Amino acid sequence: MDEIREFLVLEDEEGDRLDVYLSSQLGDMSRSYIQKIIKDKKVKVNGKEEKAKYLVKEDDKVIIEIPAPKLLEVLPQDIPIDIVYEDTDILIINKPQDMVVHPAPGNYENTLVNAIIYHCKDKLSSINGVIRPGIVHRIDKDTSGLLMIAKNNNSHNSLAEQLKDHSITREYEFICHGVVKEDKITVNKPIGRNPKDRLKMAVVPGGKNAVTHFEVVQRFENFTHMRARLETGRTHQIRVHALSINHPLLGDPVYGPKNNKFKTNGQTLHAKKLGFIHPSKNEYIEFDSELPNYFKDIINKLK
Incomplete structure (x- = not known):
């Protein structure tokens, strides 16, 4: 059965293209697929069909009919x-x-x-x-x-x-731009949709509570190898919090600088440690994974 979703455009969302607006509301759907749904006349704005390039206005009522997954x-x-x-x-x-x-x-x-x-x-x-x-x-x-x-x-x-x-142990390692001076930093800043770009997340007043504990592993010239422990699990949390302290992740295509001399396939971020209470054995278990080759290669180059 197709799913009907209904949205009311807020003041800070005004001016977004219709396909971009729906992409921000429906995070799991690709923009190209949303464009296809619009083309198939499954989207109405105030009861009227509009094109993907339509710029939404405050108080527009947007209804999308999402085909049932097969x-x-x-x-x-x-x-x-x-x-x-x-x-x-x-x-x-x-x-x-x-x-x-x-x-x-x-x-x-x-x-x-x-x-x-x-x-x-x-x-x-x-x-x-x-x-x-x-x-x-x-x-x-x-x-x-x-x-x-x-x-x-x-x-x-x-x-x-x-x-x-928030009782699961989740530790990540990453490489960021700049030399981080403090050995340990806790960032406690709320995260929500970026009001200027609905496809990005940002530190915003009124966002969801987000806490990340950062620790320096090794400093290099112009870069730092860091460890992060998540207290909460918001979308793009480490990437957004690292950017908020002016140390964006190396290779991050969304939040980092455009120049990337290491030619990475995206952000240099690895989920290294995972620990939790086993569902049936009721005892704590923890797993640690080795840094992948792409990550180690960059560290070797930085050394």
């Missing part, structure tokens, strides 16, 4: 995955850089979900539906590192509750 479009694919740990409840994956975690409308192939459906068959939680079976949390396409997958609904509920309580 089960057959998310197919198992024999894609190699780096399994760190597996039992009947959970699967811990070391995700490579440049791999999308779950399918989104218009992009149903070559994602981590396609790979885990192939590996796990029907042994995955169903809580997040067809598109995200087993997915409890996610990391960005260009971020590498550890990700937990729930193989049944009990595990999914347990892990989701721990995420909500």
